[in-house]
Amino acid sequence: MFVVGACLALGAWSTFAVAEEDCEAPSNILLQTAHQSRRDGEMMYHWPNGRGRFPYFAVSEHIGPFDLNNSLSWSWHHPEGRFHTLTWGVNIDHEMNVYLSAADGFRKFDMDGKLMWERIILPRTTMNTGAIYQGKFFASDTDGGVEAVDMKDGSRVWYTKLASAICEDNGFNMVHQGVLFAAADCSPPCNYDKTCNQLVKALNATTGKELWTYKPDTAVWNFLALFPDMETVVFQDMSGKVYKLTLNGDVIWKAGGLNGTWTDGGAALGPNGMVYAVNNNHPPEGLSPVGQMDPPTMPGQVTALDVVTGDIVWQVTTPRPPNNAPAVGKVQGWEGLSLVVPLCQQVIKGAQCDVHVYNAKTGALRWVFHGPTQKHLLQAGDAEGTQTRIDSGVRSWCLPNGWSAPTIAADGVVFVGNEDGLFFALRDSDGDGRAIGVDEVRAFDTKAAFSGSSSPALAPQMVAVASCDSLFVFKN
Numbered sequence: 199m200f201v202v203g204a205c206l207a208l209g210a211w212s213t214f215a216v217a218e219e220d221c222e223a224p225s226n227i228l229l230q231t232a233h234q235s236r237r238d239g240e241m242m243y244h245w246p247n248g249r250g251r252f253p254y255f256a257v258s259e260h261i262g263p264f265d266l267n268n269s270l271s272w273s274w275h276h277p278e279g280r281f282h283t284l285t286w287g288v289n290i291d292h293e294m295n296v297y298l299s300a301a302d303g304f305r306k307f308d309m310d311g312k313l314m315w316e317r318i319i320l321p322r323t324t325m326n327t328g329a330i331y332q333g334k335f336f337a338s339d340t341d342g343g344v345e346a347v348d349m350k351d352g353s354r355v356w357y358t359k360l361a362s363a364i365c366e367d368n369g370f371n372m373v374h375q376g377v378l379f380a381a382a383d384c385s386p387p388c389n390y391d392k393t394c395n396q397l398v399k400a401l402n403a404t405t406g407k408e409l410w411t412y413k414p415d416t417a418v419w420n421f422l423a424l425f426p427d428m429e430t431v432v433f434q435d436m437s438g439k440v441y442k443l444t445l446n447g448d449v450i451w452k453a454g455g456l457n458g459t460w461t462d463g464g465a466a467l468g469p470n471g472m473v474y475a476v477n478n479n480h481p482p483e484g485l486s487p488v489g490q491m492d493p494p495t496m497p498g499q500v501t502a503l504d505v506v507t508g509d510i511v512w513q514v515t516t517p518r519p520p521n522n523a524p525a526v527g528k529v530q531g532w533e534g535l536s537l538v539v540p541l542c543q544q545v546i547k548g549a550q551c552d553v554h555v556y557n558a559k560t561g562a563l564r565w566v567f568h569g570p571t572q573k574h575l576l577q578a579g580d581a582e583g584t585q586t587r588i589d590s591g592v593r594s595w596c597l598p599n600g601w602s603a604p605t606i607a608a609d610g611v612v613f614v615g616n617e618d619g620l621f622f623a624l625r626d627s628d629g630d631g632r633a634i635g636v637d638e639v640r641a642f643d644t645k646a647a648f649s650g651s652s653s654p655a656l657a658p659q660m661v662a663v664a665s666c667d668s669l670f671v672f673k674n
């Protein structure tokens with residue numbers, strides 16, 4: 199009975215009802231959740247967290263334009279030139295205002311692109327996509343602090359120093375039930391770089407007070423917290439191990455992962471009671487001219503776990519590194535829930551970037567999009583802007599993942615940005631196992647890569663996405 203209830207709740211929320219078979223536990227919780235979070239404002243905004251909206255992250259009940267190349271409404275880059283800052287991701291509020299997280303600070307635009315305010319925080323810089331919650335915008339900075347500003351005018355509400363530094367990966371600040379999450383403590387050891395964020399911190403979003411600290415077994419990278427219900431949080435570390443904690447910081451379970459490995463990826467949460475994690479199957483091997491990168495064709499892994507028990511339900515090997523967070527939702531041409539997994543090893547000239555879409559319930563491969571191969575040594579827009587960025591006081595390179603995080607619209611179109619600049623709308627509408635041709639693949643050339651914390655953000659008839667240096671808003 200609860201199972202059907204949850205499906206109805208989901209069906210009403212999304213124009214794509216999910217097949218009953220995909221509605222397994224824990225559904226009574228989801229029902230309560232939807233009600234309560236509408237009440238407390240958590241679901242009031244269209245895209246409150248960088249990765250979307252509780253309880254079904256990375257999907258939207260809205261549709262964006264499929265023909266991206268003919269639907270650009272407006273764009274923004276730094277007035278002195280696109281290389282004067284780096285942009286990380288967007289949030290959208292209930293009035294369709296767009297909040298842009300950038301290395302040099304935060305900006306708010308109205309739905310037509312008019313700048314409402316900007317808060318430049320240099321010489322501090324940021325690296326995350328922020329969050330909006332109950333009238334405030336939140337973001338971490340490289341000085342080890344988290345700042346809350348008023349959504350109305352960008353003025354500071356509180357600032358809390360969490361550590362001497364927070365590493366410059368590209369993760370997310372996420373808020374749930376008044377609790378704000380941030381990765382902190384940029385220090386060794388790290389499977390990839392010299393330093394990584396060792397700690398997960400929870401703060402009171404109203405006051406900025408630190409509530410608790412949790413040290414995962416392995417450091418986190420591109421930290422992304424997701425919320426299965428009203429009381430808990432799940433996230434993965436850089437080795438793909440998943441942790442489920444209460445919002446008070448008590449461990450419920452931890453499972454999966456491959457010790458010693460590193461992925462840029464994060465977890466995904468389905469409305470089917472499953473959490474999906476990604477990992478690479480081997481330690482970084484130092485093949486890239488700019489760092490310790492994985493070979494482009496080395497396999498990784500996707501693991502589906504029962505979010506209640508932490509039991510592994512299925513695992514599949516991916517032919518390339520799964521270096522960003524997947525999305526779970528209903529895609530065009532296919533029944534039930536699908537898992538959209540971007541695959542690519544970045545910063546390797548000639549490396550092929552693909553998107554694989556799996557049956558979320560079984561792990562069976564459904565369709566593939568063969569994306570671009572990396573053209574140059576660095577990704578689109580990166581080498582060209584180096585000196586300007588250094589002179590502007592932001593980091594010299596974007597050096598992002600091969601793909602942005604993907605988002606699934608209500609009509610089952612997948613939006614995702616590729617490191618060589620193309621922002622894609624994808625669908626396998628004829629269900630033949632591949633997205634190919636103008637009926638199924640459209641793109642707009644942003645001329646820059648996409649940070650790992652960049653998720654296409656949807657609002658009614660609108661999709662907004664940040665490339666590494668600009669904001670693009672497309673409308674139907």
Ligand SMILES: *[C@@H]1O[C@H](CO)[C@@H](O)[C@H](O)[C@H]1NC(C)=O
Nearest residue numbers: 375376377402403404405409
């Ligand atoms: C945050 O602080 C406020 C004010 O003290 C309090 O009312 C609220 O319950 C706190 N929230 C959390 C999640 O601790």
Ligand SMILES: *[C@@H]1O[C@H](CO)[C@@H](O)[C@H](O)[C@H]1NC(C)=O
Nearest residue numbers: 414415416437439456457458
């Ligand atoms: C990972 O492997 C290292 C080296 O063998 C070991 O010291 C460490 O305890 C392992 N960590 C986990 C979480 O298993």
Ligand SMILES: *[C@@H]1O[C@H](CO)[C@@H](O)[C@H](O)[C@H]1NC(C)=O
Nearest residue numbers: 267268620621640641642643
């Ligand atoms: C977008 O449209 C322009 C003008 O018609 C065309 O030259 C370009 O190739 C198109 N780009 C993509 C990515 O489809």
